[in-house]
Amino acid sequence: MGQSRSSVEIATCHTCKVSKPFSCFPKHKKKKNGIGTECKDCFKIYIKKWRLENRERYIKHAISWNKSHPEKRKALEANRRVRSVQGNVMLHYSQMKIIDTIYESSKRISDCIGINHHVDHIVPISKGGYHVHTNLQIIPAIINLRKSNKLNYSIP
Numbered sequence: 631m632g633q634s635r636s637s638v639e640i641a642t643c644h645t646c647k648v649s650k651p652f653s654c655f656p657k658h659k660k661k662k663n664g665i666g667t668e669c670k671d672c673f674k675i676y677i678k679k680w681r682l683e684n685r686e687r688y689i690k691h692a693i694s695w696n697k698s699h700p701e702k703r704k705a706l707e708a709n710r711r712v713r714s715v716q717g718n719v720m721l722h723y724s725q726m727k728i729i730d731t732i733y734e735s736s737k738r739i740s741d742c743i744g745i746n747h748h749v750d751h752i753v754p755i756s757k758g759g760y761h762v763h764t765n766l767q768i769i770p771a772i773i774n775l776r777k778s779n780k781l782n783y784s785i786p
């Protein structure tokens with residue numbers, strides 16, 4: 631007696647609903663019949679989707695990094711903004727380090743005294759100023775907003 635094992639065993643994929651031989655399914659030890667519930671083709675699609683979702687998770691991670699490092703983000707953004715206005719301003723690594731430090735100091739000052747400070751371009755970028763440390767100053771945000779892109783604004 632007993633069932634004939636000679637014929638090819640067929641299973642129906644839960645995802646595409648197509649009946650396929652067992653060889654078209656990935657192995658799955660925990661399942662009674664030893665194979666997964668979806669066929670290899672559907673599994674491949676699933677993996678692709680998983681990779682894409684993880685890429686999105688990675689992007690989300692990058693966004694949250696930006697949120698938790700606002701001063702570094704601002705420095706990067708300012709760099710990008712300047713590049714788009716002035717073409718490629720070649721900064722030496724040590725100069726970029728100084729600029730980073732200025733942005734970090736600005737945040738530290740804001741945290742310490744509880745008044746929001748901005749890093750300001752003394753000569754505004756829109757007026758041809760450069761994004762270099764000699765053209766940067768840390769001033770209270772409210773002054774920065776008043777100064778906007780005015781030239782020769784005397785800080786009270």
Ligand SMILES: [Zn+2]
Pocket residue numbers: 643644645646647648668669670671672673
């Ligand atoms: Zn399938």
